[in-house]
Amino acid sequence: MENAASRQIYKKPFTKKIYPYLFIAPFALLVFVFFILPAIATIVMSFTDLNASMKPKFVGVTNFTRIFSDYNLPQILWNTAIFAVLSLAISLLFALIISIATQYFLKGKLSAVLYRVLWLIPSIIPAVVYVTFWKYVFDPTEEGFLNSLMQQFGIVSDPVSWFTKGAMAIVILATIVSTISGGMILLSAAINSIPEDLYKAARVDGASEKSVITKIIMPTLKWPLMYITISELIGFVSSYFFIMLLTGGGPMRDTTTLSLYAYQQAFNLKYYGYGAAVSLIVVFISFILTLFFLRLFDFDQMIRPSRIED
Amino acid sequence: MSPSTLKKTLVHTYMTLFTLPIIAMIVWYFLSATMNFTTGQFSLDNFAFFQEPVEYSGVKLPLIWPIVFNTIIYSLLIVAVEVCISVPTAYAFSRLDFKGKRAAMKFLFLMRSFPGITLIIATFFILVQMQLVNTYLGVLLVAITGSLPGRVYIMKGFFDDVPWDIEWAAMVDGCTRFRAFKKVLVPYVLPGIGAIAVFSFLGAYGEWFLFKLLIFNDDMLTLAGYLSKLITKENQIVNYGLITAIGLFYTLPIVVFYIFTQKIFMSVNLGGAKQV
Structure with missing residues (x-):
């Protein structure tokens, strides 16, 4: 009898059980109201014809059939793909070049620090200030940087309207210059963690620079590169801040990506239901990418039990 | 020239070429704001917005000082709220046991990488x-919900690094768990709190999208929202001098702030990257 009582498992008092939840309560509440609820609402809204009158009516899958017959859709999908793929490829390439140059070739030199700090500036300064520069460079009047430069050298006589010719190229250029630094930080840290001895050993063995880069540096960068690829892809597919500030999706629909199209449908044309249906596609793509992203991490290592019993 | 100096020169040349647009951007900003391009002389005419409300392409804009005030209040408020919410949350995720912790962690992680903007x-x-x-x-509320998962994640990393011995020692000395959190752990993770405060401040200072979408009164804008109204008003910017002058006034404090805090950017484990 006494034996049974002593074997009785220690039961946490209620206050102790509730205690951790109090810590995460404010966060959980915010997440519920502004993340889970909107996620559900997006799905619900996409089945209604909610518009400026704010009297939603259930319309079934009409919105989705409308998406597939939308004559803008092929161009918008193409824009999204071009924007995401080109931005990703070029910014990744440059992040790689810059981090190898500053952390391997110029390691520990003042100039390396200078280059890195300069490259961080586009991502540090606020977006609204940053895009002004690109607007100036590609300004369609004679005032613009490229136009005045080209007129001075007598290449063209009339100012070129850059934004009507290559709006997408401008948007991609502005996007990559400011996203390079994010990848650069991670890659630089990874290269920095390679022990100096490895380089020395390679040099003693007479390895060329090329094989140092391909055999020592690149294998170390495998994981960071995967991380950057997926996280930047999520960003490029879902966000439209630079596009909105630079071109607003125009001229015509030349720079409208899928996520911006959803925004325009909802907030410019007030077709909230249709906008939600379009954004649901973006949500779906981002969700798949996010799941890929999660697979990159080792969860068991991240979750540790408390080492205090209370 | 030896091959190694040749190589160094080559690397320097390429790096300088890559960096040229950024240097050009910085130089242009200062020139455009402080020079009168028609006369080619130094002038501070563009900074007239300090004293009087300016007119920009026919629209009269509100005076800048109330907007500066809004910006500071908004940014500091965001910093305070984000720190107050993310520190306890990160503590719970890092050091307490509760039912559903694993699922909550996974969800936090999903939310951190999922674009809330969609x-x-x-x-x-x-x-x-x-x-x-x-x-x-x-x-x-919308702004902090979007950025909190990232902050919690960074904070959790800092709490994970605190040795358990410290907490044990505090509790042996008679602290309750909460007192140990308040008096021992929070001071220990102050660098982390500093880091997330800096991130929150920069994020709030640059926030223009939510202001454009959710705020309709011009006198409630912050500097970022104000500038975004100016540069998206028409497709083409009419008065670069004025825009760059306001932009410079808006950016310089951030750049100075950044120079003093840039170590944080390099040291914080940004991605929770496992092998970096």
């Missing part, structure tokens, strides 16, 4: 229902 249409609708459109509270 849900903005529904979020807007919910704000309309809660009558929070055109209020600071609405902007603030």
Whole structure:
């Protein structure tokens, strides 16, 4: 009898059980109201014809059939793909070049620090200030940087309207210059963690620079590169801040990506239901990418039990 | 020339070429704001917005000082709220046991990488229902929900690094668990709190999108929202001098702030990257 009582498992008092939840309560509440609820609402809204009158009516899958017959859709999908793929490829390439140059070739030199700090500036300064520069460079009047430069050298006589010719190229250029630094930080840290001895050993063995880069540096960068690829892809597919500030999706629909199209449908044309249906596609793509992203991490290592019993 | 100096020169040449646009950008900013291009002389005419409301392409804009005030208040408020919410949350995720911790962790992680911006249409609708459109509270709540998962994640990393011995020692000395958190752990993770405060401040200072979407009164804008109104008003910027002058006034404090805090950017484990 006494034996049974002593074997009785220690039961946490209620206050102790509730205690951790109090810590995460404010966060959980915010997440519920502004993340889970909107996620559900997006799905619900996409089945209604909610518009400026704010009297939603259930319309079934009409919105989705409308998406597939939308004559803008092929161009918008193409824009999204071009924007995401080109931005990703070029910014990744440059992040790689810059981090190898500053952390391997110029390691520990003042100039390396200078280059890195300069490259961080586009991502540090606020977006609204940053895009002004690109607007100036590609300004369609004679005032613009490229136009005045080209007129001075007598290449063209009339100012070129850059934004009507290559709006997408401008948007991609502005996007990559400011996203390079994010990848650069991670890659630089990874290269920095390679022990100096490895380089020395390679040099003693007479390895060329090329094989140092391909055999020592690149294998170390495998994981960071995967991380950057997926996280930047999520960003490029879902966000439209630079596009909105630079071109607003125009001229015509030349720079409208899928996520911006959803925004325009909802907030410019007030077709909230249709906008939600379009954004649901973006949500779906981002969700798949996010799941890929999660697979990159080792969860068991991240979750540790408390080492205090209370 | 030996091959190694040749190589160094080559690397320097390429790096300088890559960096040239950024240097050009910085130089242009200062020149455009402080030079009168028709006379080619130094002038501070563009900074007239300090004293009087300026007119820009036919639209009279509100005076800048109330907007500066809004910016500072909004940014500091965001910093305070984000720190106050993310520190306890990160503590619970790092050091307490509770049912559903694993699932909550996974969800936190999913949310951190999932772009909340894609849900903005529904979020807007919910704000309309809660009558929070055109209020600071609405902007603030949406903004912090978007950035909190990242902050919690960084903070959790800092809490993970605190040795258990310290907490044990505090509790042996008679602290309760909460007192140990308050008196021992929080001071220990102060660098982490500093880091997330800097991130929050920079994020709030640059926030223009939510202001454009949710705030309709011009006198409630912050500097970022104000500038975004100016540069998206027409497709083409009419008066670069004025825009760059305001932009410079807006950016310089951030750059100075950044120079003093840049170590944080390099040291914080940004991605929770496992092998970096």
